[in-house]
Amino acid sequence: MENAKVDYKQIIEQKKAANAELIIRTLANGTSPLLRTSDKWVSAFRNNSPVTSTNYRGVNDLLLESKAAEQGKSNTSWFTFNQAKELGAQIKKGEKGQEVLFYHRGRSDEEIKDLLAKLDELGEPHPSQEEIAQLQKTYIKSFTVFGHNQVDFSKADMEVVDALTTGLKPSIDIEESKLLQENFDRALQDDLDFQHHKDDFLPEHIQLLKEQIAKFIVVRASNAEFDSKKEDKYYHKKQAGYLEEYAQNGKFSKDDVLLALKEGRKLAQRVLPTMMNNTLEELQVNQAQKAFNFIKDNMKEKGKGYYSPEIWKELFAIEKETLKVVSSGYSADVNSKRLDRFLESLNEVESKKQQTPTQSAADKIRAMPKPTQEERQKARAFLDAAKAKQEQASADNKNVAESVNVDKSVKSEEARPPRVKINYKKF
Helix, strand or coil: CCCCCCCHHHHHHHHHHHHHHHHHHHCCCCCHHHHHHHHHHHCCCCCCECCCCCCHHHHHHHHHHHHHHHHHCCCCCEEHHHHHCCCEECCCCCCEEEECCCCCCCCEEEEEEEHHHHHHCCCCCCCHHHHHHHHCCCEEEEEEEEHHHECCCCCCCHHHHHHHHCCCCCCCHHHHHHHHHHHHHHHHHHHHHHHHHHHCCCCHHHHHHHHHHHHHHHHHHHCCCCCCCCHHHHHHHHHHHHHHHHCCCCCCCCHHHHHHHHHHHHHHHHHHHHHHHHHHHHHHHHHHHHHHHHHHHHHHHHCCCCCCCCHHHHHHHHHHHHHHHHHHCHHHHHHHHHHHHHHHHHHHHHHHCCCCCCCCHHHHHCCCCCHHHHHHHHHHCCCCCHHHHHHHHHHHHHHHHHCCCCCCCCCCCCCCCCCCCCHHHHC
């Protein structure tokens, strides 16, 4: 009997339905993270996989946060069965995990072509055919994970466990977070207008849930707070109360939530890059300008005339070219190699300035280290001994001249007294 073909599509749909049920339950009992204000989302640690040092993102992050809320636990670090086992730990008896889904969309031929062109611009090698094939492959993986409160670490190395369960930082820095916060409402409205144009406006309860899901994903990715104003907080509480009441009355169906999850994820994926695209030119130009200002400030600290006019001209040329590149929508990485070479040349200039210049003999003597007291005493003893030896030799020569009758008219070498040679080089 042949093995029946596994219907992965059906399995995925079943898992998604279970996820929808989790969202509905937590909305109905008031524990859903979607009912919190965004400052509560920010204050919590990101859900992460400590063994792989990665944050969970998007809907997976929402599901794990909902699972922990439903269990009344503060799980932030999650482990698969095998990951816990590798640490010498084990899943507690009776604990149920949460499934997370990872979707990888295969890259199109056009996207691969653009990637290779970009690598050529940067002077980087191309990936192998096997790596390209992997990039073009679309696949979905699912894993069951357990929160750290569901794992028994009694037999594990606690130093390792403590190091692993400290939480991870958001994936977007503070400057980008500010931009997201300032432009979130505008981008959201743009999306609603887009939906209007498509004649695909969602019912109010689905639209609100979609917005909350998108906001959750963006807040968790950026660490921004979108409810910082009083009127925003009031609006959020009103919106959250509406969603909770709707769920309590049993009006949310699985299809509603699945649609809201799908649309919310799409909106978040669109909002994050859209937020950046709306201000990308300004952001990149500002970042590039800050980088060059930092370089110029450091060069000025060396003093006037430290760097030649040619070096300053080269810096200004690189700055002008880089700003032109980033203002055109390209990454500053395109110009990074030229900047790297320039910074290396700055280091060479600096090292030359630090070298000791050509010195005269007097300068070299002045630059010589002073002798220690012990060395002075040894040198004095040596000089005293040499002087005594010289005086003794002079006395000996005098005695020889007086005791021997020498014919002064004959200056033979044999008649000359021996000379004592002193090696002055020693001192």
